[in-house]
Amino acid sequence: MKLPVNQEVYIRPFRKNDALSFVEAVHESVATVGAWTDWCRQGYSLQEAESWFKLCNQNLAAGLAYDYGLFSVSTDQVLGGIAINQINKEHNFGNVGYWVRQSQQGKGIASQATQAITTFGFLELKLTRLEIVVAEENIASRRVAEKVGARFECIARNRLVIWGVPHDSAVYSLVPS
Incomplete structure (x- = not known):
């Protein structure tokens, strides 16, 4: 699969030769992405x-x-990640997650990629609900959810554990229109 996000970015599965670019993106993004995800740390x-x-x-x-x-269309550099995971087949829903390397943040990549993966989830996977769950204080990720039209549903207490600490989290949902 190779899915366009815009003229400069596309989505595809990771390949082994992407590893160095991925590690560089992780190390670059410790201050922003690493604040909200345990895996994004120096030493990755x-x-x-x-x-x-x-x-x-x-x-x-x-x-x-x-x-x-x-990925960057022009350089094939890793710009971040996008996912539908935590799929619940019984109730036909999944979770959408995203991250963008620090130097590329603020350019609309996360929201455009979220729109692309959401379309994939509804049309190809036939899911009937997608959730975006982010720490309540993670304003940047909450803005992405709002920008793509996800409906805010609640603040779920202790919904995410980040760096070993429970965090109240904003729960958003998307459903096919």
Whole structure:
């Protein structure tokens, strides 16, 4: 799969040769992405990236999760990630997650990628609900959810654990129109 986001960005599965660019994106983004995700930290290694890619591709093949990379059309550099994961087949919904490397934040990539993956989730996966769950204080990710038209549903107490600390989280939903 290769899914366009805009003229400069596309979505595709990770490949082993993306690992170095992925690690560079992680290290660059510790101050922003790392504030909200445990895996985004200094010291993140090439081996961790390769293991992550292997798990992503296994889950993709099994239809369990769709964790993809965001890539530059011109350079093939890793710009971030976009996913539909935590799929609940019984109730036909999943979670949408996204991150964009620090140097590319504020350009609309996350919201455009979220729109693209949401369309994929509804049309290709036939899901009937997608959720975006972000720490209440994560204003940037909440703005992405709002920008793509996700409906704010609630603040769920202790919904996410980040760096070992429970956080109240904003829950948003998208449903096919």
